[in-house]
Amino acid sequence: MRVVLGVGGGIAAYKSAELVRALQQQGHAVQVVMTQAARQFIQPLTFAALTGRKVIEGLFSEASPEETLSSAVEHIAVAQEHDALAVAPATADLLAKFAHGLADDFLSTLYLAFTGHVVLAPAMNNAMWEHPATQENVAKLRARGCRIVEPEEGWLACGSIGPGRLANPVAIAQEIDLLGIQKKDLEGETVLITAGPTQEPLDPVRYVSNRSSGKMGYAIAEAAARRGAKVVLVSGPVNLAAPRNIETIQVRTAQEMRKAVMEHLKQATIIIKSAAVADYYASEVPKQKLKKTATRLSIELDPTPDILAEIGQSKGDRLLVGFAAETQNLIEEARRKMNSKKCDMLVANYVNQDGIGFESDRNEVEILSRSGEIAHAGPADKIEIAEKILDQIATLRLSLHAADARA
Ligand code: CTP
Numbered sequence: 001m002r003v004v005l006g007v008g009g010g011i012a013a014y015k016s017a018e019l020v021r022a023l024q025q026q027g028h029a030v031q032v033v034m035t036q037a038a039r040q041f042i043q044p045l046t047f048a049a050l051t052g053r054k055v056i057e058g059l060f061s062e063a064s065p066e067e068t069l070s071s072a073v074e075h076i077a078v079a080q081e082h083d084a085l086a087v088a089p090a091t092a093d094l095l096a097k098f099a100h101g102l103a104d105d106f107l108s109t110l111y112l113a114f115t116g117h118v119v120l121a122p123a124m125n126n127a128m129w130e131h132p133a134t135q136e137n138v139a140k141l142r143a144r145g146c147r148i149v150e151p152e153e154g155w156l157a158c159g160s161i162g163p164g165r166l167a168n169p170v171a172i173a174q175e176i177d178l179l180g181i182q183k184k185d186l187e188g189e190t191v192l193i194t195a196g197p198t199q200e201p202l203d204p205v206r207y208v209s210n211r212s213s214g215k216m217g218y219a220i221a222e223a224a225a226r227r228g229a230k231v232v233l234v235s236g237p238v239n240l241a242a243p244r245n246i247e248t249i250q251v252r253t254a255q256e257m258r259k260a261v262m263e264h265l266k267q268a269t270i271i272i273k274s275a276a277v278a279d280y281y282a283s284e285v286p287k288q289k290l291k292k293t294a295t296r297l298s299i300e301l302d303p304t305p306d307i308l309a310e311i312g313q314s315k316g317d318r319l320l321v322g323f324a325a326e327t328q329n330l331i332e333e334a335r336r337k338m339n340s341k342k343c344d345m346l347v348a349n350y351v352n353q354d355g356i357g358f359e360s361d362r363n364e365v366e367i368l369s370r371s372g373e374i375a376h377a378g379p380a381d382k383i384e385i386a387e388k389i390l391d392q393i394a395t396l397r398l399s400l401h402a403a404d405a406r407a
Pocket residue numbers: 254273274275276277278279304305306307308309321322323324325337
C-alpha cells in the first residue's frame with residue numbers, strides 16, 4: 001500500500017520513525033507529512049533519510065511562485081495517490097481539527113481531501129485524552145469510519161500515569177497493514193440499506209418518532225461500500241453526515257421510506273432494513289397546530305405500511321435482512337419476525353441496556369439465520385458489529401449461490 005504518515009506535534013513524534021520502519025518492513029511505501037509543531041520534536045531529515053522522500057511540511061512552498069502554485073494543490077495529489085492516511089501521534093488538536101473539518105495546514109487539509117482509509121493513533125496527556133471534548137471528537141471520527149488505535153496506559157512524558165501513551169508502533173503498523181487485506185466479498189452486489197427512525201407528523205410542529213440514531217445502519221452502509229458493494233442508503237432523519245461516495249436518500253415518514261425503498265428495490269441484490277420504522281401514523285394531519293383545549297387528548301393512529309413484510313412477499317432471490325430492537329424475549333421475538341416477514345436473516349438487539357443499542361456507539365446483537373443458526377456479536381463498536389453482520393451476510397450469500405448452482 002501507499003501510506004501517508006502524518007506526524008503531529010507531541011513528544012511521541014520520535015516513535016513515528018519506528019513506525020515508518022515497521023511499515024516499510026511490511027512492504028508499504030511511506031510518504032511523511034509533518035505539522036509545524038512536530039518539527040519542534042523531531043527533524044524532517046530523520047524521515048527524509050528513512051523514506052528517501054522529501055517530507056511535506058506546509059501548504060505553501062516559500063521557494064518560488066511556480067513552486068507555490070504546484071504546492072498549493074499538492075494535498076489533492078497526495079490524497080489521490082495514497083491508499084491510507086495514518087496519523088501518529090494524533091494530538092488532541094489534530095483530532096479536533098479533523099472532527100470539525102478545519103483545514104489550516106497541510107495535514108488537516110489532506111485529511112479533508114482524503115477518501116481512502118484513515119488510521120489515527122492518538123497520544124497526549126491522560127486528562128486531555130479523557131476530556132469529553134476529545135472523547136466526542138474521537139467518537140465522531142470513529143463514526144465516520146476512521147480506525148482509532150487507542151493509546152496505551154502507562155507513564156506519560158508529563159509525569160502522570162494513565163491512558164495517553166502512543167500505542168506500540170508495531171501494533172499501529174499492523175492495524176494499517178490489515179487495511180490492505182480489506183475484504184472485497186460484496187463486489188458485484190447492490191446493497192439497499194434503510195437507517196434511522198421515521199417521523200410521523202401529528203400537526204405542523206409535532207411528530208411521533210423513536211430513539212434510533214441511525215448509527216448502526218450508517219456503519220453497515222459504509223462497511224458494505226468498503227467491501228466493494230454499490231450501496232443505496234435510505235435514511236430517516238438523523239444527526240449524521242451523509243457517507244461519502246454512497247447514494248443517500250433522505251426521507252421523513254414511513255410512507256416516504258417505503259416509496260424510496262420500492263423505487264430502488266429492482267436493482268438491489270441485498271436488502272438490509274435496519275431502520276426503526278414507526279408502526280403508526282396519523283392519516284389526517286391538521287393544517288394548523290393542535291391547541292391545548294382538551295383536558296385529555298386522544299389521537300387516532302393507523303398502521304404504517306410494513307415495508308419489510310411487503311418486500312418479503314416478493315423478494316425473489318434477493319437476500320433480505322431485518323432488524324428487531326426488543327426489550328424482552330429477544331430470540332423468540334426475532335425468530336417470530338424473521339418467519340412472519342420472510343427474512344433470510346434477522347439482527348436482534350436489546351434496547352433497554354445501558355451503553356449499547358439506541359443512540360450509543362456500541363451494540364451487542366444476535367444474528368439469526370433461516371437455517372436456525374445464531375451468531376453473537378459484541379458488545380463492540382458499531383463499526384465492528386457492522387463488519388460481523390456483513391461477514392454473516394457474505395457467508396449466507398455464498399451458500400445460497402452454491403445451493404443455486406447445485407439445483
Ligand atoms: N419494519 C418495516 N416497516 C414497518 C415496521 C417495521 O419495514 N412499518 C421493519 C424494520 O425496519 C425492521 C423490522 O421490520 O427491520 C422489525 O421492526 P420492528 O419495529 O421490531 O417490528 P414490528 O413488526 O413493528 O414489531 P413490534 O410489534 O415489536 O414493533
